[in-house]
Amino acid sequence: MERRNDLLWASTCRRAVLHGLISAAVFVSTVPGFAASPVTVGGPFSLIEPGGAVVTDAKFRGRWMLVFFGYTSCPSLCPTTLSEIAIALDRLGPEAAKVQPIFITVDPERDTPAVMGQYTGAIDRRILGLSGSGEEIAAVAQKYGAYSDRHLQGTGADYIVDHSTYIYVMDPQGKFVRGLRAGMSGDSMADMLRQVMTKHRE
Numbered sequence: 001m002e003r004r005n006d007l008l009w010a011s012t013c014r015r016a017v018l019h020g021l022i023s024a025a026v027f028v029s030t031v032p033g034f035a036a037s038p039v040t041v042g043g044p045f046s047l048i049e050p051g052g053a054v055v056t057d058a059k060f061r062g063r064w065m066l067v068f069f070g071y072t073s074c075p076s077l078c079p080t081t082l083s084e085i086a087i088a089l090d091r092l093g094p095e096a097a098k099v100q101p102i103f104i105t106v107d108p109e110r111d112t113p114a115v116m117g118q119y120t121g122a123i124d125r126r127i128l129g130l131s132g133s134g135e136e137i138a139a140v141a142q143k144y145g146a147y148s149d150r151h152l153q154g155t156g157a158d159y160i161v162d163h164s165t166y167i168y169v170m171d172p173q174g175k176f177v178r179g180l181r182a183g184m185s186g187d188s189m190a191d192m193l194r195q196v197m198t199k200h201r202e
Contacts, residue, residue: 040176041143041144041145041168041176042057042067042143042144042168042170042174042175042176043057043140043143043144044056044057044058044143045057045136045139045140045143046132046136047104047130047131047132047136047137047140048113048130048131048132049113049117049128049129049130050113050114050116050117050118050120050121050128050129051113051117052113055128055130057174058174060100060102060174061172061173061174062172063098063099063100063172064098064099064100064169064170064171064172064193064196064197065099065100065101065102065168065169065170065174066085066099066100066101066102066167066168066169066170066180067102067104067144067167067168067170068081068082068085068101068102068103068104068166068167068168069103069104069105069106069141069144069146069148069163069164070082070103070104070105070106070163071105071106071107071110071111071161071163072105072107072110072111072115072116072119073107073110073160073161074161074163075160077165077182078103079123080182080183081165081167081182081183082101082103082120082123082124082127083123083124083186084184084185084186084189085101085124085127085167085186085189086123086124086126086127086186087185087186087187087189087190088186088187088189088190088193089101089124089126089190090186091186091187091190092190092193092194095193095194095197096126098172098197099193100126100128101124101126101127101128102127102128102130103116103119103120103127103128103129103130104129104130104131104137104140104141104146105129105130105131105137106137106141106146106148106161106163107148107150107161108131108132108133108134108136108137109134111129111131112131113129113130113131115131116129116130116131117129144168146163146164147162147163147164148161148162148163148164149161149162149163150162165181165182166179166180166181166182167179167180167182167184169192169193169196171196171200172200177196178196180192
């Protein structure tokens, strides 16, 4: 049974990575250099932060957003990606104050606002975990073009979620700049963010 579960996890991760690579390729082909893309990605959202308050995208105007979709039961991709984001913030030093990482669950049934807060807080308190109703999550995922698909595990009621594997970089006006592939190191992420911030000021 353990080997069967391992194979299922591996298969799910391969599908997620493949979808992420395809999506990243689309980003690369549509985003010239570091200029803001004309492609419509992102938009207004209203979700729930760990304390239970409603938060909208307007709260983050003036800061760069790193938007990542995932879930707290994810075996490796999500914690690894969030940890690299935390490293990037450390590498940015004072400029990290201009960046707001946002982790949006694709599994709101299990990832309540409190669960999201505990999870992101254990990795880095600067990362904001957001949840909401199934309808609210579906709406924001559609605006960002984020993918997720639930798969039952074995014969029980437990499940895993195949999901997008990239990070959306949004400028201080809330406009999409580019997508980052999962697996990018925190150092590389920090270098990229410095470049886009510098170009934005020019």
